Amino acid sequence: MILYGVNVVAVVVAAIAAWFFGAAYYTPLGKIWLKAQGKTAAQVKRAGKSGLAKATPFILSFIAELVMASILAALIIRAGAVTIKSGLAWGALMWFGFMLTTMTTNYAFADRKPMLTLIDAGHWLGVMLIMGAIIGAFGF
Numbered sequence: 110m111i112l113y114g115v116n117v118v119a120v121v122v123a124a125i126a127a128w129f130f131g132a133a134y135y136t137p138l139g140k141i142w143l144k145a146q147g148k149t150a151a152q153v154k155r156a157g158k159s160g161l162a163k164a165t166p167f168i169l170s171f172i173a174e175l176v177m178a179s180i181l182a183a184l185i186i187r188a189g190a191v192t193i194k195s196g197l198a199w200g201a202l203m204w205f206g207f208m209l210t211t212m213t214t215n216y217a218f219a220d221r222k223p224m225l226t227l228i229d230a231g232h233w234l235g236v237m238l239i240m241g242a243i244i245g246a247f248g249f
Contacts, residue, residue: 114183114186115179115182115183115186116182116244116247118247119178119182119243119244119246119247120175120178120179120182120244121175121178122243122247123174123178123181123182123239123240123243123244124171124174124175124177124178124240126239126240126243127174127177127178127235127236127239127240128170128171128174130232130235130236130239131170131232131236134231134232134235135232138228141224141228142225142228144224145221145222145224145225145228146225147222174236174240177236177237177240178240178244181196181199181200181203181237181240181241181244182244184199184203185199185241185244185245191244191245191247191248192245192248193241193242193245193246194245195241195245196240196241196242196243196244196245196246197238197241197242197245198241199241200237200238200239200240200241200242201234201237201238201241203237204233204234204237204238208230208233208234208237209230209233209234212226212229212230212233213226213230216229
């Protein structure tokens with residue numbers, strides 16, 4: 110299904126793949142990520158979120174990934190060549206030009222540990238490369 114020149118199926122598949130990548134990426138890094146946050150597992154458990162409050166970040170991240178995949182698809186289409194190679198290149202460029210720079214600035218002002226920046230930036234690089242490759246593989 111094509112909507113405004115964007116393959117909606119490619120966008121949805123890219124967002125789903127990126128969302129599952131996040132789960133696979135952060136699962137083995139959980140303790141390191143918590144330490145980089147300056148938190149312990151006990152502190153997170155004491156926060157005691159349940160139900161919708163617990164699910165909200167996961168829902169929001171999926172919606173954000175749908176938006177990201179839509180914009181990345183539109184950009185790749187406008188650039189001309191819709192291939193896996195161009196998808197990877199555009200994903201990497203958008204990560205470097207917008208995500209990494211924004212995260213680095215925000216984390217520096219928030220006095221976050223550099224390890225947190227590295228972990229989170231690695232996640233978003235993977236997300237953008239996965240999205241770009243999937244969108245490119247679908248072609249148009």
